Amino acid sequence: MNIENMEAFVYVNHYGSFNKAAEALFLSQPSVTARIQTLERELECKLFDRQSKQTVLTEYGRKFLPYAEQMLQVLQKGKQKLQQRKKAPQQIRIGCTISVSNYIIPEILKQLRARYPEVNYKIVTATTDQLVHKLLNREVDISFVRKVMHPAIRTLAFYEDPISLYVYDGHPFMKTGKASIQDIQRETLVFFECGSLDWMRIHRAFESLEQPPDIAFQVDNVVTAKKLVLEEAGIAFLPDVCVNREVKDQKLFRIHVPEIARVSMQISIIATKEDCAVTSDFADALTEGFRSAVLL
Secondary structure: OOHHHHHHHHHHHHHOOHHHHHHHHOOOHHHHHHHHHHHHHHHOOOOEEOOOOOOEEOHHHHHHHHHHHHHHHHHHHHHHHHHHHHOOOOEEEEEEOHHHHHHOHHHHHHHHHHHOOOOEEEEEEOOHHHHHHHHHOOOOOEEEEEOOOOOOEEEEEEEEEEEEEEEEOOOHHHHOOEOOHHHHHOOEEEEEOOOOHHHHHHHHHOOOOOOOOEEEEEEOOHHHHHHHHHOOOOEEEEEHHHHHHHHHOOOEEEEEOHHHOOOEEEEEEEEEOOOOOOOHHHHHHHHHHHHHHHHO
């Protein structure tokens, strides 16, 4: 079935005239008439009542109209999608938290560049709350943040990063590779606080203790927390992705703590709902690039 014939049908109905439809389509009236007749032969029914003074739909025409309009709308949406891809932005502004900026983004930019060579990337580092504000103000196109809920924002789950207890080389916990909350109570803690619900779960794990743990250092920067542990100033709960290199180099060691075994930091990609920046292809490139560079 020819889409041009359906287009002529929809236009004639819209303008209520073969002449006006022909003008809108930049065609002659006989051409529009021929298209309608061809469509009627294909459907084996009359679509317009030509006996009346006005051009009106027959019962068959009224039934067919919504389907014809829908097909034209689908075609138009398809054209728009292709045009959007051809007119891809030359720069994508990516917002991310400090941890993501330090340990995730550098690993995936190479893969993104390979898949989208025509696009340049600007990285903006801030807190999750600040990045949500920047996104809504269109200062960034997408952001990597902890899980957020907002009516104007679309969220795509990106990565769930386990949070584990890490100790320095030679720490007593290394003998068994595990520790309880009671064991940790007697240790000097470096507490990396990012303000998410996941970290609140770690706080609550200590609430059952009669005496609170010795939190000697409370920091909001994972690099600072990690360096304090490396300097043997204390032990810390840290996101696994942030200490991959130190673990491989056997400078830091993961200790199993049953009470927080399922605690993790959820990382999401966010964009405004009306924005097309986060396409499925782009999200796939982000995820594939991260997994191949970090997880494998």
